[in-house]
Amino acid sequence: MTVQTPVTTIEVRNPRTGAVDYRFQPTTPAELEQIAIAARAAQVDWLALELEARIAILARWVEKVDAAAPQIIAAVTADTGRHAESLREIGNIGKWITRWSDVARTALAVEPIATGNPDIQSIADYSPYPVLGVISPWNFPLSLSLMDAIPALLAGCAVIIKPSEVTPRFVEPLAATIAEVPELAQVLHYVRGAGELGAALVDQADMICFTGSTATGRKVASRAAARFIPCFTELGGKDPAVILEGADIERATSAIVTGATLATGQQCYSIERIYVHRSLHDAFVARLTEKASALKLALPGPRDGQIGPLTFAPQAEILARHLADARQKGAKIHCGGEIETHDGGLWCAPTVLSGVDHTMAIMTEESFGPLMPIMAFDTVDEAVRLANDSPYGLSGAVFGPEAEAVAVAQRLDLGGISINDAGLAPFFIGDACVAEKTAFKASGLGGSRLGRDSIKRFLRKKALLVNRSTQKSPWWFDA
Ligand code: NDP
Numbered sequence: 001m002t003v004q005t006p007v008t009t010i011e012v013r014n015p016r017t018g019a020v021d022y023r024f025q026p027t028t029p030a031e032l033e034q035i036a037i038a039a040r041a042a043q044v045d046w047l048a049l050e051l052e053a054r055i056a057i058l059a060r061w062v063e064k065v066d067a068a069a070p071q072i073i074a075a076v077t078a079d080t081g082r083h084a085e086s087l088r089e090i091g092n093i094g095k096w097i098t099r100w101s102d103v104a105r106t107a108l109a110v111e112p113i114a115t116g117n118p119d120i121q122s123i124a125d126y127s128p129y130p131v132l133g134v135i136s137p138w139n140f141p142l143s144l145s146l147m148d149a150i151p152a153l154l155a156g157c158a159v160i161i162k163p164s165e166v167t168p169r170f171v172e173p174l175a176a177t178i179a180e181v182p183e184l185a186q187v188l189h190y191v192r193g194a195g196e197l198g199a200a201l202v203d204q205a206d207m208i209c210f211t212g213s214t215a216t217g218r219k220v221a222s223r224a225a226a227r228f229i230p231c232f233t234e235l236g237g238k239d240p241a242v243i244l245e246g247a248d249i250e251r252a253t254s255a256i257v258t259g260a261t262l263a264t265g266q267q268c269y270s271i272e273r274i275y276v277h278r279s280l281h282d283a284f285v286a287r288l289t290e291k292a293s294a295l296k297l298a299l300p301g302p303r304d305g306q307i308g309p310l311t312f313a314p315q316a317e318i319l320a321r322h323l324a325d326a327r328q329k330g331a332k333i334h335c336g337g338e339i340e341t342h343d344g345g346l347w348c349a350p351t352v353l354s355g356v357d358h359t360m361a362i363m364t365e366e367s368f369g370p371l372m373p374i375m376a377f378d379t380v381d382e383a384v385r386l387a388n389d390s391p392y393g394l395s396g397a398v399f400g401p402e403a404e405a406v407a408v409a410q411r412l413d414l415g416g417i418s419i420n421d422a423g424l425a426p427f428f429i430g431d432a433c434v435a436e437k438t439a440f441k442a443s444g445l446g447g448s449r450l451g452r453d454s455i456k457r458f459l460r461k462k463a464l465l466v467n468r469s470t471q472k473s474p475w476w477f478d479a
Pocket of ligand 1: 136193
């Protein structure tokens, strides 16, 4: 007798109303296995296509995405409660395909390399991992599901994506556009479900790209290690901003108020702690408070204001805990500071705090909200020590005269550092003309997502060594 495992419908909360208004049937592990088998078989034909043919297929997909833009944008907006960022998310698809196509044309070329031995020619060749598994989070549900998938498809991989169950609405309209491009539909699959399905994907794929929390990243990386497959993890952050004595306060406060509150601070590279030279401290706090107070919640509709709701309800508890802990230990709140409920959604206005220190969770744990705690420093050495005093090392910012700011940035244990701006790295995804970066410490492991060669993460490297001599090789047995 076959025992049927009941398929449990997953219920999804709307971030603006708090109501469950969307339900879906998760992909079962058995269905995932069948998808992986089919994707693995289809990848052979996908790889056999010329690169230009893969590029043309992806370009056709962009046309379908553009045609379905209203439905996709509506779904992402319902998933996240935000409109402006939903436009950016869908815009990324075409932009990234164009940029990565240009990169692929040069980066994927097979290269002859002269060895020191005139008889031996070396050829650097590549073979893509057949099936890439992507596991992505809820904060930018569409973009983060495709950030690694697009270069991987160009490199010749098939891709299976497991986005977060918290924000699954966008998958239906997006998958409909994929289905309209049959060649692509063979090698690009979305599966939907909770964490267990992500774990099951690790068991099916040949390589994993995981974006999410450090806690889950550890589990995914361990499981991938047991299978001996590569796993690239892009994890949490606690990005510092350092404001040096010679910094332009006007510029620094404008960049930081954006870098800390864009997408309601629900970005891995949000500025989450600010160290400002004591001589600027009071003026900086006052100006940042003015600018933060001028931002409006996105009410009554998602097109209003700048600050959307908290997408994932449990995040409100983390923010409330960080604020309560900071208050109880003596921090001063200059604006914001409360979790608000409007129409059933959970909100947090941009919040500026001073009088904070590293005994407070708000300075040491990832908050993932629009909180801007500010601490004064007296010397550059102290600022560097404080900025590096974190388990995370994703990215950060330094403001000040360029040479001084660059010198400070070089001492920070962070992968991507914006100088006199904040959060610059994501604007350069797929751009060949930007440096590579790795996540430091608990913010991740693996090759760079940024820079020309990052597409090579999806390739296994092959060294072909050709002996052109007609003579016996000196290292052969004399036989
Ligand atoms: P999670 O780690 O909770 O989830 C990420 C993904 O992993 C989701 O699809 C989740 O599924 C899935 N998952 C959960 N458990 C498992 C498991 N055992 N095995 C495999 N997959 C699993 O992250 P969040 O969704 O909460 O995202 C927020 C976090 O992501 C923050 O820490 C943020 O800093 C980080 N992040 C990092 C970025 C970077 O580039 N460094 C970019 C953006 C976000 P489900 O949600 O369905 O449970």
